[in-house]
Amino acid sequence: MKNLPLSINTLSKIIGKNCIYVDKTKMAYQLICQPGAFFLSRPRRFGKSLFIDTLKEIFEGNQELFKGLYIHDKWDWSQKFPVIKIDFSDGTLKNSERLDKRIYEILYDNADNLQIKLNLNRDIPGTFGELIRLSDKKYGNKTVVLVDEYDKPILDNIENSKVAAEMREGLKNLYSVLKGQDAHLQFVFMTGVTKFSKVSLFSGVNQLTDITLNTQYSTICGYTHGDMERQFSEHLDNVQWEKLKYWYNGYKWLGNTNVYNPYDILLFIHNRMLYRNYWFETGNPTFLVKLFQKNRYFLPSLENLVVTEEIIDSFDIEKINPLTLLFQSGYLTVEKTFTRRQRLMFQLKIPNFEVKIALHDHFINAYTDLVNEKIGLQDNLYDCLEQGDVRGMVQVIKRLFASIPWRNFTNNDLADYEGYYASVLYAFFSSLDAEIIPEDITNHGQADMTVKLANHVYVMEIKVVDNANIDDINGDDVNVIQHNNSALKQIQAKGYAEKYRGIKGITVHEVGLVFSTTLKNLLNQ
Known part of the structure; x- marks a missing residue:
């Protein structure tokens, strides 16, 4: 039984340690058969770094690693290309000075690997451009540039837009070199989590072909x-x-x-x-x-x-x-x-x-700040939904909103916003793996939300009212509660639940939820 490639992003280590390798070399071969520049966006930990390393090993001509793989008998292994690899996956950079320092380190490390001596007095674009040109000249083959986690310095600072913008400009200063050095480049491949717009980051590398949504490469990672x-x-x-x-x-x-x-x-x-x-x-x-x-x-x-x-x-x-x-x-x-x-x-x-x-x-x-109370509320809510206990469900919803700290509503008007209450309920229902139909359309309009769990369907309407009669929240008489419940009245008047009636084995419930801006909780139900 082969070993698992846990946290291994290098092909040589996977092969050397007898680990499972899911062969992606067919798509690699399709990409590299002709000169080009490509971009791929995929989420974190999806195998982008391993694919970059696989490309590196192919271009450097390490044929032994590819025995038994798709590309082995198709690629001309006598071709060996100089490879410049730029990788921002290590560490976190918090200002433009540290980014520039890291870029210089990466460029000089690549120069050492390629046994190239660089002019120490150039700026970043000049240094990168010189490295590309000298690599082409020294090895007699055009240069390959592989960039992994190209956007990480930006994403690490995404909550600070000023610093993130500085990182973007610093990276643009680096990547723009690729356009000017096109005559010396055999192949360019860039990966990251996000794709920034061409005008903000890629204006200097507009020759990149984006394969993120290309059906031919949908399973590349x-x-x-x-x-x-x-x-x-x-x-x-x-x-x-x-x-x-x-x-x-x-x-x-x-x-x-x-x-x-x-x-x-x-x-x-x-x-x-x-x-x-x-x-x-x-x-x-x-x-x-x-x-x-x-x-x-x-x-x-x-x-x-x-x-x-x-x-x-x-x-x-x-x-x-x-x-x-x-x-x-x-x-x-x-x-x-x-x-x-x-x-x-x-x-x-x-x-x-x-x-x-x-x-x-x-x-x-x-949305609620109920980290500790959440699991208990989820358990109670699930039990009520599964059993068709509408009254119990309403009581859980009351407890839910009663538990939300008052500070969540200071300096904002969330309590006046119907979408807030709907969003909190949606998040809770979804966390129970219930099926949810928002704005459930019928021939007379649409209910705010329909929730399906087990053999029960809950057709819900949500309303938020000002200056509500707080005394109503203590009403115990079901007829009085229903009479005052404008949300329930709308469900019944519009026949929102009719489309679910008569389905074998299904119990349909009409649930009107009226929230008070004063109470920041349910009023009538």
């Missing part, structure tokens, strides 16, 4: 289900394949094939097939969640998200679209594409159970 069955069959003996797919599969960038995150799979096997959050816990979506709060994003909209390519393609530091960052960071993926008015449209989704549960737990923490 990650493991397909076929890879899993072929390469990991011994390690995954007796695994419940459907459960594995449900937890960790689902990432897709066009094409028809979903992929698993390699980091998830390797740790899942290493931990004796224990299902838990592996990939998600390596990241910190705090900035993303803050961005959603700042923009007052209606979280239920994540259930039926249709965007143009413009939204998912790129962003600028000064105006970051939270959906763009959510997609490029791997918290959303492509479900399907279609054409509307001759424009390519993307329907997005949360890729799998791991991301869904963990992401909504983070939303709950941020």
Whole structure:
């Protein structure tokens, strides 16, 4: 049985340690058969660094490493190209001076590896350009430039827009050299998590071909289900394949094939097939969640998200679209594409159970500050939903909002915002893996939210009222409560629940939730 390539990003170590290698050399071969410059965006820990290293070994002519792999009998191994590798994955850079120092270190390390002596008095563009030209001249073959984690210095400072902008300009100063040195370049490949717009970072390297959403390279990173069955069959003996797919599969960038995150799979096997959050816990979506709060994003909209390519393609530091960052960071993926008015449209989704549960737990923490109380509320809410206990569910919702610290509502008007209450409830319901239909359309209008769990369907309407009669919250008479519940009245008057009635084995519940801006909690229910 071959070893697991845990935390190994170099091909020589994988081969030397008899580790499993999922062969990506067919796509590598397709890329490098002709000169070009390419860009690939993929989430963290998806195998970008290993692919970069594989390209490096191919161009340096290390044929022995590729025995038994697709490219072995197809590539001309007599060709050996000088390779410049730029990698920003190590450490965190917090100002432009440290970035410039790191760039110089990277360039001089490459010069030492290539046995090239550089002029010590040049600026960064001059040094990089000289390194490319001298490499071409010394080795008689044009230079290959491979850039890994090209955007990490920016993302490490994304919460400080001023520093992030300085990092962007510093990197632009470096990458712009590639355009001017085109005559000396054989191949360029850049990877990162995000894609910044051409005007902000790539204006100097506009010859790059973006393969992020190219169907030919949709599985260039990650493991397909076929890879899993072929390469990991011994390690995954007796695994419940459907459960594995449900937890960790689902990432897709066009094409028809979903992929698993390699980091998830390797740790899942290493931990004796224990299902838990592996990939998600390596990241910190705090900035993303803050961005959603700042923009007052209606979280239920994540259930039926249709965007143009413009939204998912790129962003600028000064105006970051939270959906763009959510997609490029791997918290959303492509479900399907279609054409509307001759424009390519993307329907997005949360890729799998791991991301869904963990992401909504983070939303709950941020929107309610109920980190410690959360699990108890989730358990109680799940039990009520599963049992069809509407009155119990309402009481849990009351406890939920009663537990939110008052400071969450200071210096803001969240309590007046219907979308806030809907977003908190959506995050809780989603964290229970309930099926949610936001703005559930009927022939008489649309309910705010329909929640499905077990054999129960809950059709919900949410309203927020000012100057509410606080005494009503203590009403015990069901008829009085229903009489005063304007949200419930709307559900019944519009017949929002009728489309679910008569379905065998399903119990339908109408739930009107009226929140008071004074109480910051439920009033009538």
